[in-house]
Amino acid sequence: MADPDAWLGGRLHLHQPPPGAHRAGTDAVLLAHLVAPEPGSTVCDLGAGAGAVGLAVAALNPACRVVLVEREATLVELARANVALNGLGDRASVIEADILAAATARHAAGLLPGLADLVVTNPPYFDESRHRLSPVAGKRDAHSFGAGDLDGWLRTCTDVLGPKGRLGLIHRADALEHCLEALRARFGGLAIRPVHARADRPAIRILVTATKASRAPTSLLPPLVLQQADGRFTPEAQALHRGAGLPTA
Template sequence: MSAEPDLFLGGRLRLRQPARGAHRAGTDAVLLARWLAPRPSETIYDLGAATGAVGLAVARLADDCRVVLVEREAALAALARENARDNGLDDRVRVVEADLLAPGAQRRAAGLLPATADAVLTNPPFFEAGGHRPSPVPEKASAHTFAEGSLDGWLRTCADLLCPGGRLGLIHRADALPACLEALHGRFGDCAIRPVHARADRPAIRVLIAAVKGSRALLRLLPPLVLQDEAGRFTPEAGALHRGEPWPPS
């Protein structure tokens, strides 16, 4: 574990993370945490929460929401509980140890009940086994890789946990957009896609997707977010998001 907590949201959130070399939250977590504007008194699930960066950021910025952090790895779930407590959020944040790809009966036994989330935020593993060279660090490999075809199962669990009309927010690699849309088809509609570029003259590296369970509304492609200027500094929009400010208007 890192000796000192990392600071998020301009210092408003202190996050203990595994030592460097393991999977650690960064810009992806910040973007996902700010992607869906919380509504009053919502219950928001952070699926694949690791140490809780996304869900805890939401809880810090929306003091009338309840947050459920779902993490499979016991050591990371323990860090998530510690982070919730250290930030004074443990009265509104619950940590559930569960495998999102387990059969429904096992998920329910772990405390994940259907139609209990108003919104779900998730950063699924970015790679399928055999499709890339995994990290030699077991914890990092586990966070980044899952079995072939598992993205569909992961998003099926998201749909199961959401109430009718509930909202999904996810972040993934830009080249995974077709697979994401295929897995969302028939379960979600009103998809809004925002490409994320490291710099304005480079291809997108991430996509942020918002969708509504059961909706039949058409897909929308939103303006891109550019993270850095020519000098490698955060753009004003990216800097504002890292400080915990709302998403810039489209």
């Protein structure tokens, strides 16, 4: 196993898949900062991969418990190794389960209804019918969805959350319409923050928070810009990678 990467200014160390496979980066950093869990709450990272987002949440919020959910056996092994590497075995666990499986199969694997107070998730981004897929199996599976899979993914998020549980989601900016469709009737109180690579370019990502069964209105938050004109991180992006929080609305 290769040497681990240092994350969040050294607060966290992560074994990642080999080069060429899907490796956690800035998207995971943004998602880990998106919603601060209440002390004593349980956070579920759905589609956890090697555990970057969930373990970053644990590192940033020492009073919460984290459950990492992943279906690929090699990534489950990496996630468990990362739990041990960071000394988080007392409040982080790993469930091997397919998020898109039937409810009976998910529940049998331990992904139970009402398990979490907060779900964070980075679903696969690309529709198999519209995008050229990677020839690397692990990268392809991490990045691609079939028709209707986003709806199924968010249905599982809803099932996993307890009453008034909260969701934190990152997705492509051009998938906003599909996200809203899948969230409708399940979540309310949406807060949407566009993320831009540079200030003069269209958004590339959206960060969405929502509350299960809420009737609160949707709000659009100020944008987050990741890079300056010279390609260097903005001060806000630098702070996030060091473990500081997202700018407030």
